Amino acid sequence: MPKRIQISQHGGPEVMQIIDAAIPEPAADEVVVENKAIGINYIDTYVRSGLYPASLPSGLGTEAAGVVKSVGEGVTTVKVGDRVVYAQSALGAYSEYHAVAADKLALLPDAISFEQAAASFLKGLTVHYLLRQTYVVQxxxxxxxxxxxxxxxxxxxxxxxxxxxxxxxxxxxxxxxxxxxxxxxxxxxxxxxxxxxxxxxxxxxxxxxxxxxxxxxxxxxxxxxxxxxxxxxxxxxxxxxxxxxxxxxxxxxxxxxxxxxxxSLNGYITNADALTQASNELFSLIASGAIKVEVPEQQKFALTDAQQAHKTLQSRATQGSCLLIP
Structure with a gap:
């Protein structure tokens, strides 16, 4: 059975549990993504701890890169087999398969790996709205x-x-x-x-x-x-x-x-057009080498090691991004 991380109570890393979960069926305007690399972000610790409320039980994570497994009714922007990345999904990206609204997906250029994408998409979109929109740095x-x-x-x-x-x-x-x-x-x-x-x-x-x-x-x-x-x-x-x-x-x-x-990102990336504009600028910088995305091997964790991943992240001992690998 496919695996996913779930919390049934708020607290420290120990509240994260690995459970069996069937592959979801996509609703209308949804896409099911088979995750190949999952981004770990500090905001995930806020959801886990209860600083940012979530209805329990809940999944964790909003960012991953992978391959489209199936598409729901009305989806025309992607097709089965496409390489995609997302950063604003409903909670639950800490999983092998995740249902994501189609307008939250960006097509991933072949020049960018799944690990590069999952390590940089949320963070890169964040930097975009900070330096290019909240205050335009000259x-x-x-x-x-x-x-x-x-x-x-x-x-x-x-x-x-x-x-x-x-x-x-x-x-x-x-x-x-x-x-x-x-x-x-x-x-x-x-x-x-x-x-x-x-x-x-x-x-x-x-x-x-x-x-x-x-x-x-x-x-x-x-x-x-x-x-x-x-x-x-x-x-x-x-x-x-x-x-x-x-x-x-x-x-x-x-x-x-x-x-x-x-x-917050959700205050700036509010529709598919805004996502496309921001992601294209980010992808261009990554593809050109202006932004290099490298994840140290010690900061890549198996999905089943999510507890240790959060402990490591919160220790402030990390440099750059951390990933979960299904």
């Missing part, structure tokens, strides 16, 4: 990106370099600093050893930056605000250290009439 512009050696961060480093922009990336070790610089970061700051806001001030000759991208959350909130120019934009798009709570709006006034936004 050539030669300097900005701060917290957690630059993570899966999203390493793609952001490469994308920033392709744009001709100067990304200052925060990292937690010398090894991660080297990885971020290799990917295209202009400068790095080791937040364990350096004062981030002070270092940004030095790197920008006292000007600070117009935008900060922060997926860490609670632990970096104040430091990120302190890196912004007057009327700068704080883009808070994740909660790796816990959610930002109890925000005093007058703090934004005191620090320079700052702006704050809390965007």
């Amino acid at each position: 050539p030669d512009e300097t900005f701060l990106f917290q957690a630059a050696a993570g899966g999203v961060g390493l793609i952001a480093c490469q994308w920033a370099k392709a744009l001709g922009a100067h990304l200052i990336g925060t990292v937690g070790s010398a090894e991660k600093a080297a990885r971020a610089k290799e990917a295209g970061a202009w400068e790095t700051i080791n937040y364990r050893e350096e004062d981030v806001a002070k270092r940004v001030l030095e790197l920008t000759n006292g000007k600070k930056v117009r935008v900060v991208y922060d997926s860490v959350g609670k632990d970096t909130w104040e430091a990120s605000l302190d890196c912004l120019q007057r009327r700068g934009l704080m883009v808070s798009f994740g909660n790796a250290s816990g959610p930002v709570t109890g925000v005093n709006l007058s703090t934004l006034t005191q620090k320079g009439s700052l702006y704050v936004t809390r965007p």
